Amino acid sequence: MVQLEEATYQEMLEKIEGGRKAEEELLLAKLELQWFREQLGLSKLKLYGASSEKEPPHGPDSLFFNEAEQLEEPNAPEPDVEPRPSRRAKRTGQREMLLEKFPVEDVFHTLPEDEQLCPECAGKLHQMGEEVRQQIKIIPPKFIVQKDHRAKYSCRKCEENAITTPVVTAPMPEPAFPGSLASSSAVAFIMYRKFVESVPLYRQEQGFKLSGFDLSRQTMANWMIAGAGWLEHIYKRMQTQMLQHDILHADETSVQVLKEDGRPAQSQSYMWLYRTGRDGPPMVLYDYQTTRASSHPRAFLKEFKGYLHVDGYAGYDNMPGVVLAGCWAHARRKFHEALSLLEPAERKKLGAPAATGLNFCDRLFEVERDLRDVTPEERKAGGEARSKPILEEFRTWLDDHSVKVLSKTQLGSAIRYCLKQWSKLTTFLTDGRLELDNNRSERSIKPFVIGRKNWLFSNTPRGARSSAVIYSIVETAKENGIDPLVYLCLLFDKLPNIDRQKAESLDTLMPWADTPQRCCKTPTSNRPETSN
Numbered sequence: 001m002v003q004l005e006e007a008t009y010q011e012m013l014e015k016i017e018g019g020r021k022a023e024e025e026l027l028l029a030k031l032e033l034q035w036f037r038e039q040l041g042l043s044k045l046k047l048y049g050a051s052s053e054k055e056p057p058h059g060p061d062s063l064f065f066n067e068a069e070q071l072e073e074p075n076a077p078e079p080d081v082e083p084r085p086s087r088r089a090k091r092t093g094q095r096e097m098l099l100e101k102f103p104v105e106d107v108f109h110t111l112p113e114d115e116q117l118c119p120e121c122a123g124k125l126h127q128m129g130e131e132v133r134q135q136i137k138i139i140p141p142k143f144i145v146q147k148d149h150r151a152k153y154s155c156r157k158c159e160e161n162a163i164t165t166p167v168v169t170a171p172m173p174e175p176a177f178p179g180s181l182a183s184s185s186a187v188a189f190i191m192y193r194k195f196v197e198s199v200p201l202y203r204q205e206q207g208f209k210l211s212g213f214d215l216s217r218q219t220m221a222n223w224m225i226a227g228a229g230w231l232e233h234i235y236k237r238m239q240t241q242m243l244q245h246d247i248l249h250a251d252e253t254s255v256q257v258l259k260e261d262g263r264p265a266q267s268q269s270y271m272w273l274y275r276t277g278r279d280g281p282p283m284v285l286y287d288y289q290t291t292r293a294s295s296h297p298r299a300f301l302k303e304f305k306g307y308l309h310v311d312g313y314a315g316y317d318n319m320p321g322v323v324l325a326g327c328w329a330h331a332r333r334k335f336h337e338a339l340s341l342l343e344p345a346e347r348k349k350l351g352a353p354a355a356t357g358l359n360f361c362d363r364l365f366e367v368e369r370d371l372r373d374v375t376p377e378e379r380k381a382g383g384e385a386r387s388k389p390i391l392e393e394f395r396t397w398l399d400d401h402s403v404k405v406l407s408k409t410q411l412g413s414a415i416r417y418c419l420k421q422w423s424k425l426t427t428f429l430t431d432g433r434l435e436l437d438n439n440r441s442e443r444s445i446k447p448f449v450i451g452r453k454n455w456l457f458s459n460t461p462r463g464a465r466s467s468a469v470i471y472s473i474v475e476t477a478k479e480n481g482i483d484p485l486v487y488l489c490l491l492f493d494k495l496p497n498i499d500r501q502k503a504e505s506l507d508t509l510m511p512w513a514d515t516p517q518r519c520c521k522t523p524t525s526n527r528p529e530t531s532n
Contacts, residue, residue, distance in 0.1 A: 110127075150169060252315075286448065
């Protein structure tokens with residue numbers, strides 16, 4: 001009987017253990033199913049959802065609750081019940097403001113002399129006024145063959161009497177592309193189309209052919225690389241000046257390069273971006289590298305000491321002399337994604353954790369907006385007074401929910417990201433010049449991402465490095481309010497004719513210097529003076 005009882009007891013233990021194991025497996029399967037559902041939801045959201053992460057003016061909770069007690073204002077005046085016109089009044093002078101900076105070409109339409117007769121009495125007509133119609137006229141690019149004739153002079157007297165005759169040649173600027181059909185304007189135009197308007201070379205080739213000029217994409221590619229060689233002088237000088245700043249931003253994105261030694265064509269390379277912050281003239285520099293290794297930012301920023309705005313990528317960690325400032329836009333995005341994945345009924349629940357986390361981020365950004373235009377000292381004081389209490393409350397909430405929320409869920413990922421990045425996310429409190437996010441670098445890297453969708457890949461590493469240099473020049477020009485097309489023409493005209501070993505010579509050609517500002521900025525008005 002005892003043996004039977006012991007056997008029965010052992011069977012019961014095995015059943016209990018088996019039940020526990022089954023429950024654990026079922027729970028694990030449910031968690032995996034939830035994770036896969038969230039990943040599918042995220043993929044659909046990125047493909048088909050709205051890209052904007054803006055919330056209504058009353059915060060994320062107003063999306064779901066719209067409670068009367070949140071919005072009531074007992075002393076607010078009653079709305080005016082008088083009917084008002086539904087059409088918005090047209091702003092007068094808007095068209096004139098748009099057109100005033102362009103030159104004017106007047107075309108006059110008049111009656112011939114023999115038709116200026118009254119249809120009633122055949123008397124002579126006089127002009128009593130006129131109707132004026134304005135249109136914007138676009139002139140497509142023209143192909144012009146420029147022939148530079150360089151005069152040579154000699155002395156008749158020496159020709160007749162002297163043993164040797166001196167020859168004097170008229171001066172002529174050195175060309176950027178000797179022995180080539182490429183002019184400064186031609187190379188600048190092709191660069192502008194590809195790196196500003198994101199038009200690939202093969203599509204430019206088709207356009208040129210339709211205009212009657214057969215210019216192969218291989219030739220244009222050679223011109224791009226040769227042009228980048230000139231622009232590299234500006235690039236290197238700009239890098240030297242950038243590293244003298246003590247606040248920078250950094251980001252990186254992938255790029256495919258087909259012909260890299262020892263690597264398959266499908267390998268991912270990276271375009272790294274570095275740019276200045278709020279202080280000083282804007283500078284934007286791209287750096288092509290084969291990997292995403294931390295050695296690349298270490299090498300590029302070797303001479304840099306100060307604050308570096310980054311996202312959560314660990315490749316920027318532990319750089320000597322560099323303090324990392326985290327990005328609250330990335331933290332907010334994770335809570336926004338977690339909230340977007342919830343069912344509508346779940347979103348409406350009061351105190352939904354994803355909505356609460358999003359609300360903490362929005363409160364920080366509200367303070368940032370209020371302090372955007374004040375001095376660094378005022379920003380630092382405002383951050384201590386207003387942002388620090390929000391951060392302390394948020395940290396308590398994160399610690400509390402980190403043990404309640406499963407780490408593999410989207411909400412758990414958002415909480416874990418904030419806790420892991422907390423020291424970087426709170427760096428902005430230490431200096432009033434720092435920003436709450438790294439959106440400045442994300443905006444600067446976006447033109448490259450848009451271009452990549454059109455031209456898809458680079459053929460060789462040399463081409464990728466040339467692209468990095470060209471993107472750096474045109475994006476820095478845009479940041480400084482300079483027309484990239486005119487600026488590129490200016491550089492190709494000036495660089496061959498200055499001492500490029502002297503920093504002072506290169507400094508006169510920087511986008512923020514006087515020469516480019518005077519030559520490349522769009523004038524406020526090109527309208528010719530007229531007399532009454």
